[in-house]
Amino acid sequence: MVQILIPQPPPHAINDCMLARPLSAQPTLHLRPTLPLEWLRPHPLLRTMPLDEEHVVAFVPSLSHVAVLNQAALALLQRLPLDHAETLSSVAGSLHALAAMGLLVSSAKPRIPEPAASPVLSAWLHMTNACNLRCSYCYIQKTTARMKTATAYGAIDALVDAALRHGYREVAIKYAGGEPLMALDTVAEAQSYAQARCRAAGLGLQATLLTNGTMLNPVRVARLRELGLGLTISLDGLALSHDAQRPDLRGAGSAAAVRAGIENACAAGLTPTVAITVTGANIGAAPELVAWLLERGLPFTVSFARSQACSRERSALMAEEQQLIEGMRAMYATVAANPPRWSVLGTLLDRADLSYAHGGACAAGKDYMVIDHEGRIAACQMVLDQPVADLTHPDPLSAIREDRQLPLGVPVNEKAGCRECDWRYWCGGGCPIATLRATGRTDVKSPYCNIYTALFPDLLRLEGLRLLRQARPASGEDA
Numbered sequence: 472m473v474q475i476l477i478p479q480p481p482p483h484a485i486n487d488c489m490l491a492r493p494l495s496a497q498p499t500l501h502l503r504p505t506l507p508l509e510w511l512r513p514h515p516l517l518r519t520m521p522l523d524e525e526h527v528v529a530f531v532p533s534l535s536h537v538a539v540l541n542q543a544a545l546a547l548l549q550r551l552p553l554d555h556a557e558t559l560s561s562v563a564g565s566l567h568a569l570a571a572m573g574l575l576v577s578s579a580k581p582r583i584p585e586p587a588a589s590p591v592l593s594a595w596l597h598m599t600n601a602c603n604l605r606c607s608y609c610y611i612q613k614t615t616a617r618m619k620t621a622t623a624y625g626a627i628d629a630l631v632d633a634a635l636r637h638g639y640r641e642v643a644i645k646y647a648g649g650e651p652l653m654a655l656d657t658v659a660e661a662q663s664y665a666q667a668r669c670r671a672a673g674l675g676l677q678a679t680l681l682t683n684g685t686m687l688n689p690v691r692v693a694r695l696r697e698l699g700l701g702l703t704i705s706l707d708g709l710a711l712s713h714d715a716q717r718p719d720l721r722g723a724g725s726a727a728a729v730r731a732g733i734e735n736a737c738a739a740g741l742t743p744t745v746a747i748t749v750t751g752a753n754i755g756a757a758p759e760l761v762a763w764l765l766e767r768g769l770p771f772t773v774s775f776a777r778s779q780a781c782s783r784e785r786s787a788l789m790a791e792e793q794q795l796i797e798g799m800r801a802m803y804a805t806v807a808a809n810p811p812r813w814s815v816l817g818t819l820l821d822r823a824d825l826s827y828a829h830g831g832a833c834a835a836g837k838d839y840m841v842i843d844h845e846g847r848i849a850a851c852q853m854v855l856d857q858p859v860a861d862l863t864h865p866d867p868l869s870a871i872r873e874d875r876q877l878p879l880g881v882p883v884n885e886k887a888g889c890r891e892c893d894w895r896y897w898c899g900g901g902c903p904i905a906t907l908r909a910t911g912r913t914d915v916k917s918p919y920c921n922i923y924t925a926l927f928p929d930l931l932r933l934e935g936l937r938l939l940r941q942a943r944p945a946s947g948e949d950a
């Protein structure tokens with residue numbers, strides 16, 4: 472019997488840079504209106520990787536959904552295109568499903584579609600420079616400065632006006648800092664105002680608070696719930712590996728306080744996404760952290776620290792590359808042992824997302840505005856000190872897109888090294904800021920390219936194993 476397994480919808484995980492998915496995005500595949508069965512044939516770029524004796528994971532890099540097929544499904548694929556005389560009504564549904572996933576096409580030379588424009592305009596509101604931690608990779612110069620209420624309202628107005636002017640259907644706000652819980656009253660005012668303005672303008676609204684988690688007591692968690700905010704908490708290890716790179720003001724570790732904050736959020740029914748930043752220093756402890764998160768059913772994202780790939784010796788970079796590749800593989804093995812309910816394709820390899828085609832690794836330079844506590848507007852939170860406009864500008868989004876000093880929105884198919892890459896619409900070409908720091912340019916491939924290309928097959932295999940485990944939860948097959 473033909474068996475086809477496809478991923479469940481991904482979690483609504485968000486970290487500092489992830490592309491916001493539309494609220495209206497359909498979580499399941501819908502079958503296309505039927506193409507004549509005899510037109511269908513395997514996509515010429517179709518690849519398969521064995522999972523076990525009976526199953527393979529099947530995909531077309533950058534272009535298809537990922538599916539697990541059994542041998543009967545694979546044999547069906549290999550019989551295509553069908554002869555006119557063949558009557559295969561029993562597998563018509565399977566064939567149409569495979570076509571809907573992009574694994575089958577109706578032409579020997581299918582057109583490679585450009586990724587669709589995003590319907591979501593995202594904004595990072597930098598609520599404060601203040602923070603109670605001193606993380607080693609932080610880019611904020613700490614002060615006590617906070618956003619005033621009038622500036623917060625002006626920022627929301629600028630965002631909503633930009634969304635309407637440029638034809639977006641939704642806005643996605645990240646309240647960040649510094650530590651935004653140190654400006655919670657202003658976050659609350661901004662969020663209430665954003666809800667009212669979006670409602671009046673007919674725009675969808677997603678909003679998330681990005682926090683270090685140490686101040687998440689039950690009272691604050693309850694307030695975040697009332698405000699309808701999602702929650703993303705940074706945690707880089709369960710103990711020492713986190714503490715070494717995220718100490719508090721006195722130099723003491725913060726992991727215990729973050730874990731308490733996560734427990735408080737969970738106890739109140741506010742499931743956080745945990746954002747893990749890995750470096751050569753903490754990658755060895757990542758499997759332990761991931762096991763802890765999986766036991767609790769918490770979604771998480773894994774990113775590489777962006778200051779890593781700068782001006783070091785090539786040999787040092789290669790050693791760290793290898794360390795990260797091996798560490799990530801160990802982490803994937805941990806995930807395979809206790810896989811989550813949701814797809815892992817979009818959250819476990821830095822800025823890459825293998826669950827859908829997209830034209831860049833993030834929204835910076837295209838569909839993104841960063842507004843600081845004084846109303847200055849920049850293309851990315853990493854370049855807050857290089858604003859291109861302020862709240863008096865009539866069209867700040869155009870100013871960001873047209874900025875030639877810092878062109879962050881170069882599409883992946885215009886980056887040298889990425890243009891011909893099979894993975895380009897799943898990878899997006901990596902963080903433009905990391906690329907800029909490593910190479911002085913944003914129109915070339917990511918400094919993490921070797922890591923990505925080494926790990927894409929591992930991640931696809933992991934997703935295949937996860938789908939198999941999900942389909943046979945009681946069988947106890949070896950993952």
Ligand code: SF4
Pocket residue numbers: 883888889892893894895896898899900901916917919920921923924
């Ligand atoms: S960064 Fe590397 S893997 Fe990613 S699209 Fe560019 S060439 Fe491909």
Ligand code: SF4
Pocket residue numbers: 487488777822832833834835851852853879901902903904905
């Ligand atoms: S440019 Fe880099 S740091 Fe900025 S939003 Fe994009 S991925 Fe994140």
